[in-house]
Amino acid sequence: ERCIVSDTTVEALAPLLLANPRGxxxxxxxxxxxxxxxxxxAGGKGGADAAHWLSMHNGESIVVDRKTGIPRTIxxxxxxxxxxxxxxxxxxHRALGIEHRESGLAARLLLTCPPRAAKRWTEADIDPAAEKxxxxxxxxxxxxxxxxxxxxxxxxxVVGLAPDAKAAWKAYYDSHAQEQADLAGELSAxxxxxxxxxxxLALVVHFARWAANDSTLASADVVDVASMSxxxxxxxxxxxxxxxxxARLGESDEDRDRRxxxxxxxxxxxxxxxREVQQGCRWLKEPGAAExxxxxxxxxxxxx
Numbered sequence: 584e585r586c587i588v589s590d591t592t593v594e595a596l597a598p599l600l601l602a603n604p605r606g607x608x609x610x611x612x613x614x615x616x617x618x619x620x621x622x623x624x625a626g627g628k629g630g631a632d633a634a635h636w637l638s639m640h641n642g643e644s645i646v647v648d649r650k651t652g653i654p655r656t657i658x659x660x661x662x663x664x665x666x667x668x669x670x671x672x673x674x675x676h677r678a679l680g681i682e683h684r685e686s687g688l689a690a691r692l693l694l695t696c697p698p699r700a701a702k703r704w705t706e707a708d709i710d711p712a713a714e715k716x717x718x719x720x721x722x723x724x725x726x727x728x729x730x731x732x733x734x735x736x737x738x739x740x741v742v743g744l745a746p747d748a749k750a751a752w753k754a755y756y757d758s759h760a761q762e763q764a765d766l767a768g769e770l771s772a773x774x775x776x777x778x779x780x781x782x783x784l785a786l787v788v789h790f791a792r793w794a795a796n797d798s799t800l801a802s803a804d805v806v807d808v809a810s811m812s813x814x815x816x817x818x819x820x821x822x823x824x825x826x827x828x829x830a831r832l833g834e835s836d837e838d839r840d841r842r843x844x845x846x847x848x849x850x851x852x853x854x855x856x857x858r859e860v861q862q863g864c865r866w867l868k869e870p871g872a873a874e875x876x877x878x879x880x881x882x883x884x885x886x887x
Contacts, residue, residue, distance in 0.1 A: 586725075588664075591620040593635045596664065597647040597657040604729065604737050606642070606663035614668040618678040633688060639664045640691045642739075660736065672696060676832050690772035693780065695824040696831065699846060716795075723794040742786065742804060748811040755781055755815045762822075769833075773825045777818050785814025840866060844876055845885055 585599050587608045599607060611617050621633040635645050642663040648656050670678070679689045729737040744752065756778065763774040789810035793803045801807060834842065847864055848855045855863075861873035880886050 591617045593632045593645070593647055594649050597645070597649070597659055597662075598652075600645075600659045600662045600664070601657055604661060605727075606665065609664050609666045609668075611666075611668035614666070614670040615674050615678050617666065617668065618683070621683075633683065633686060635662070636664075637686065637688060637691070638662065661739070666692075672828075672831055675828075679832070684769055684772075687772060687776075689769065690776045693821050693824075694828040695821065696828050697824075699850070701850065720791065720794045724790060727790065742789070742806055744811070745801075745805050745807045747808040748785075748806050751808050751811045751815065752782065752785075755818075769829055770825065773829070774822070777822055777825065780821065781811075781814045781818035783814070784817045785811045788813040788817075840876070841880060841883070841885070844880060848886070 585603050585607060587610050588596065588599060589609070589611060590596065591609065591611070596607070596609075609617065621636070635647070638645050639662045642661050644658065644660050645662045646656065646658050683689055727740075730740050732738045759774065759778050759781075763771055763778075766774055785806055789800075789806045790803075792800045792810060799809065831839075831842075843866070844860070844864060847860070851859070851863075855877075857874040857877055860877060861867055864873065864876075867873045867876050877886070
């Protein structure tokens, strides 16, 4: 039995997925290695691995032909892998090439890049009691079991919606669809996946509440309005993060320098002299560069 893996190749994951039908978590400190593995055996063109990862986002079946090992061909009826990790914005821009954006891989990622803030030393630690509670919660979640169909095959359990939860979902669905109608390109593709992420996240919240013995949860078999509302709030937050990240991915060198300058002045409290900018912004060290950048920022309406 496995829960967490670090190997990024589908060939290595296939036998593990076959032995763990509930799915796996791929946890990587640096996701550039995960994206780079798509091109390992395909001359840099994405290959079959990228297509398999698109299928795993939906828990679909995959067939993997291996070069070594027995059996050579592995069929996984329901392959599900969650992916979690970090990546530098500049590396993400290079790694998510045009083929990964057009295929929908980028749209399937929940991206987040909060504004930079200065670190502050803290002696705070995780409360041991909270650690025990989290461990118990995860153990209880692991007790969840799939159902079995008439042919003896494992199948996911279908969980329904309470009437008020369905009403909240319908309202979100309609407003989200209106937002998507006004978008184009990569953001429109991201919005198409953020629609279903609200429901996915609601399901996560629902069973976390169940595992924590939430007394307000009426039934484990029905998602209530509290869980659905939480999923919608999370998806809405990820929309804001998607706008921020995609704006950074599409910015020019001039746009990037202007954004960095605005962020630097913001961390200084919103006020700065040309001399302070020259001393604090290493990309504006040349004589007159700081004042010229501030003038351009003012002309663009970014300050006075």
